[in-house]
Amino acid sequence: MIDTPPRAVQPTPPAIERPAPYQVSYGVVEGRAAPGARRVVVRIDGKVVRELSLSRREFRFDVDLPARDVRVRIETVDAAGRRAGTTVANVFGLPRSARPRLRSTHLDVALQTRVRRLAAAFPGAAAVYAENLGTGAAAAWNARATFPAASTLKLAIAVSVLSRVDGPPRSGTSLDALLRESLDASDNESANGLLVSLGGSTSVGGRVVDAVMRSIGLERTVMYGGYVLGTSLEPARGIATREVPLNVVDQPAWGVGKATTAIDLARLHRAIWLASGGLGPLARAGSGVTPGEARYLLYLLAHVTDSGKLDRLFARQANVTVLHKAGWIDAARHDAGLVVWRGGVFVATVMTYSASGAGTRSDVLAGRVAQAALREFRG
Numbered sequence: 001m002i003d004t005p006p007r008a009v010q011p012t013p014p015a016i017e018r019p020a021p022y023q024v025s026y027g028v029v030e031g032r033a034a035p036g037a038r039r040v041v042v043r044i045d046g047k048v049v050r051e052l053s054l055s056r057r058e059f060r061f062d063v064d065l066p067a068r069d070v071r072v073r074i075e076t077v078d079a080a081g082r083r084a085g086t087t088v089a090n091v092f093g094l095p096r097s098a099r100p101r102l103r104s105t106h107l108d109v110a111l112q113t114r115v116r117r118l119a120a121a122f123p124g125a126a127a128v129y130a131e132n133l134g135t136g137a138a139a140a141w142n143a144r145a146t147f148p149a150a151s152t153l154k155l156a157i158a159v160s161v162l163s164r165v166d167g168p169p170r171s172g173t174s175l176d177a178l179l180r181e182s183l184d185a186s187d188n189e190s191a192n193g194l195l196v197s198l199g200g201s202t203s204v205g206g207r208v209v210d211a212v213m214r215s216i217g218l219e220r221t222v223m224y225g226g227y228v229l230g231t232s233l234e235p236a237r238g239i240a241t242r243e244v245p246l247n248v249v250d251q252p253a254w255g256v257g258k259a260t261t262a263i264d265l266a267r268l269h270r271a272i273w274l275a276s277g278g279l280g281p282l283a284r285a286g287s288g289v290t291p292g293e294a295r296y297l298l299y300l301l302a303h304v305t306d307s308g309k310l311d312r313l314f315a316r317q318a319n320v321t322v323l324h325k326a327g328w329i330d331a332a333r334h335d336a337g338l339v340v341w342r343g344g345v346f347v348a349t350v351m352t353y354s355a356s357g358a359g360t361r362s363d364v365l366a367g368r369v370a371q372a373a374l375r376e377f378r379g
Contacts, residue, residue: 010082010084011034011036011037011076011078011082011083011084012034012084013034013076013084013085013086014031014032014033014034014037014040014059014074014075014076014084014085014086015031015032015086016029016030016031016074016086016088017030017031017032018030018031019072019088019091020088020091020168020292020295021088021089021090021091021171022090022168022171022296022299023091023092023168023292023295023296023298023299024091024092024093024094024276024295024298024299024302024323025065025072025091025092025093025094025295026065026094026095026096026098026099026277027062027063027064027065027093027094027095027096028060028061028062029042029050029059029060029061029062029063029072029074030059030060031058031059031074031086032057032058032059033054033057033058033059033076034057034076034084035057036078036079037054037057037076037077037078038053038054038076038077038078038079039051039052039053039054039076039077040052040054040059040074040075040076040077041074041075041076041077041083042063042072042073042074042075043072043073043075044063044065044066044070044071044072045070045071046071046073049063049064050063054076062096064095064096065091065093065094065095066093067092067093067094067095067319067321067340068092068093069090069091069092069093070091070092070093071087071088071089071090071091072087072088072089072091073085073086073087073088074086074088090171090299092298092299092302092303094298094321094340094345095340095341095342095343097134097342097343097344097345098134098340098344098345099277100133100273100274100275100276100277100278100279100280101133101134101277101279102274102279102280103133103134103135103136104136105131105136105137105138105244106136106137106138106242106243106244107137107138107139107242107243107244107245108132108137108138108139108376110376111130111137111138111139111372111373111376112139112140112141112245114139114372114376115128115130115139115140115141115369115372116141118365118368118369118372119141119142119365121365122352122361122362122365123354123361124252124352124353124354124355124356124358125142125145125147125250125251125252125352125353125354126141126142126250126350126351126352126353126365127141127142127143127145127147127261127262127349127350127351127352128140128141128142128143128262128348128349128350128351128369129141129143129246129262129263129265129266129347129348129349130266130346130347130348130349130369130370130373131244131266131270131346131347131348132344132345132346132373132377133270133273133338133344133345133346133347134344134345134346135344135377137376137377138244139244139373140244140245140246140262140263141245141249142247142248142249142250142262143244143245143246143247143261143262143263143266143349144219144220144246144247144248144261144262144263145248145249145250145251145252145261145262145351146220146251146259146260146261147252147254147259147260147261147262147332147334147351147352147353148254148257148258148259148329148331148332148353149221149222149257149258149259149260149327149334150258150327150328150329150332150334151186151188151191151227151325151326151327151328152260152265152325152326152327152334152336153209153221153223153258153260153327154182154183154186154191154325154327155183155268155269155272155297155301155325156209156212156213156218156221156223156268157182157191157194157195157198157205157209157223158179158182158183158194158297158300159212159268159271159272159282159289159297160198160208160209160212160213161175161179161194161197161198162288162289162293162296162297163212163282163287163288163289164198164288165288165293167290167292167293168290168292168293168295168296169296175197177190178190178193178194179194179300180300182194183300183301183304183325184300184303184304184305186306186326186327188226188227188228188229189227189229191226191227192226192227192229195209195223195225195226202225202226202227203225203226205223205226206223206224206225206226207223209223210222210223213264213268215281215287216267216268216271216280216281216282216287217267217271217281218260218264218267218268219261219263219264220259220260220261220264221259221260221261221264221268222258222259222260223258224256224257224258224259246263252332252353254331254332254353261351262336262349262350262351263349265334265336265349265351266336266347266348266349268336269323269336269337269338269347269349270347272294272297272298273294273298273338273345273347275289275290275291275293275294276291276294276295276298277291278291282294298323298338301323301324301325301337301338302321302323304323304324304325304326306324306326308360308363308367309324309326309335309350309362309363309366309367310322310324310335310336310337310339310348310350310366310367310369310370311324311339311367311370312363312364312366312367312370313367313368313370313371314339314370314371314374319341319342320339320340320341320374321339321340321341322337322338322339322340322370323337323338323340324336324337324338325337328358328362330357330358331353331354331355331356331357331358332351332352332353332358333352333358333359333362333363334349334350334351334352334362335349335350335363335366336348336349336350336351339370339373339374341374341378343377343378344377346373346374346377348366348369348370348373350362350365350366350369350370352365
């Protein structure tokens with residue numbers, strides 16, 4: 001009888017906490033190695049970018065990620081040289097400089113002058129807010145005037161839904177599909193389905209969204225029920241002060257319906273960004289929005305295909321990424337989101353209204369505001 005040699009036991013791959021699939025990553029690699037692991041190796045799309053020794057089973061370190069979807073493979077090596085790895089696909093890389101942090105705001109006088117001139121040149125009512133989230137430097141014009149919100153509030157719906165579930169939805173589930181269709185394709189039926197899931201009807205779901213938005217500091221945002229199917233959108237202070245002028249300069253007369261302001265949309269995007277690092281109003285006990293859920297939302301915003309607005313003048317700049325959600329009707333056209341470059345991140349909102357039709361002039365304004373802010377914040 002011939003003895004069969006025992007089959008070699010394969011080492012156990014590491015358990016990975018971060019990065020996670022279908023989420024943005026600021027370059028944090030975090031996990032736990034199996035017993036006996038001596039080294040850890042990180043590959044980005046097959047290329048080794050980091051290798052270091054392990055002194056304990058838990059590990060956490062940084063890598064630099066390109067601003068695109070990548071496959072991250074984390075391998076551990078034991079004393080015998082045996083490797084075991086875990087691959088995380090569909091990770092959207094963001095620079096370390098864009099990591100969430102808390103900052104108080106102050107007026108950027110040069111940008112304020114530029115923003116005021118750009119807004120004044122629009123043939124209708126316009127509102128602008130831009131803030132460097134790394135330094136707090138900011139500028140604003142007409143930022144508390146209310147405008148028809150259109151599809152911009154689909155992001156508010158998504159935040160409210162995620163505040164009531166346990167972790168980011170798995171890829172391919174019905175909730176994942178509804179969120180993607182609502183944000184990327186700006187599908188009204190999907191948005192209404194999410195509202196119904198919140199309260200049993202679009203009107204009750206809208207009130208739930210209003211309450212969540214109030215809880216994180218949005219002052220003048222009103223959901224006002226669901227979306228129509230078959231469609232797809234204080235006294236003024238001088239700029240010499242060091243306070244950002246969050247006032248109403250030109251309030252368009254547009255009636256009633258879904259409403260929001262430039263500062264509210266900026267605060268919403270800022271809250272999601274902060275929550276991706278466990279900070280800010282959405283990270284407070286009881287809000288229900290986890291860092292993983294916030295990073296999932298940012299991943300969806302990074303893949304919005306509605307281009308030609310805030311990102312209008314960045315098409316050829318490989319190191320600039322725009323994570324945004326636009327909205328429009330005939331008379332109003334808006335865009336709001338995060339602009340990330342290798343040196344940091346800023347939030348920007350541009351809203352316009354014209355009774356004769358806002359048109360693509362609004363998109364041009366959004367692009368010019370984002371370009372002016374990037375130039376100023378880059379220094």
